[in-house]
Amino acid sequence: MASEEGAKRCVRCGEFRPYAAFARKRSNLDGLQRHCRNCATSVPSRDMESPVLGPADCVAEGHKRCRGCGQVKPHGEWHRKREGFAGRCKACRTAARPAEHLRRKYGLTEADRDELIASQGGVCCICSSAPAAHVDHCHKTGRVRGVLCFNCNAGLGLLRDDPDAMNRAADYLEGNAWKPTLVAPGVYQLPS
Template identity: 45%
Template sequence: MLSKREYLKEWRRKNAGRVAAYERARAATRADQHQRSNYGITIKDRNRILRSQGYRCAGCRSKKDGHWHTDHCHRTGRVRGVLCRPCNFALGFAKDQPKTLRRLADYLEK
């Protein structure tokens, strides 16, 4: 007799097409839930912000296709804009500290 875990694993393997269709159907809902729970906005709000930015990153102003990140203040929770992955990582590595980013910019201009 199969354990519940083994049974479910086998069921998913045998029904891979159904599972994939379900996952595709849920993708938009999951994205909206993520935006709501983490940033207090809907995916439509996030897309409205991105549209107001001309579909460009708020940081580097590049027009990238792909994965966008909702930028927010960790202290207040306020959404600041939408960033591309490299800009989001740069802010994160600098711990959202303007002084650090200014010192880095000064360093680059030497």
């Protein structure tokens, strides 16, 4: 395969592989990485505690090593990206997704959220009956207000966090008249 066109030698494992087995790198003359995709996934990232793997530990064709869990899994266990596969397997990405969402959207860690829930007694701040599971925040300032149950959090969102609308809803539930009253022809008075 050494003399075959469309193949390149990997500097780590020493094998000749087709061009498709190498990731792109524009700064190289041929536009490809020096090592094949299998060898790139077999070497753990710097923050992992395991030692660097040698060429004998290359991953079999059709498989890839996960940066998160370190396991070798078939390509069906990975999300596809434009140039190959994601860095972590589907299971590792799914496990990390809630923590990333909390950090990105609210600036909280899971420990911060759990502390908020504990300070509320583990129940929703509004209904005081359902378990608190959804972080509530002000859409104007981004400040976290507390942790609510799904229904109360959705209710606040549907009423657009408008205190006047919530007061009118409370009046309606208490049986107070909410319809406008006719004061003069064409003039209506809204309940206060």
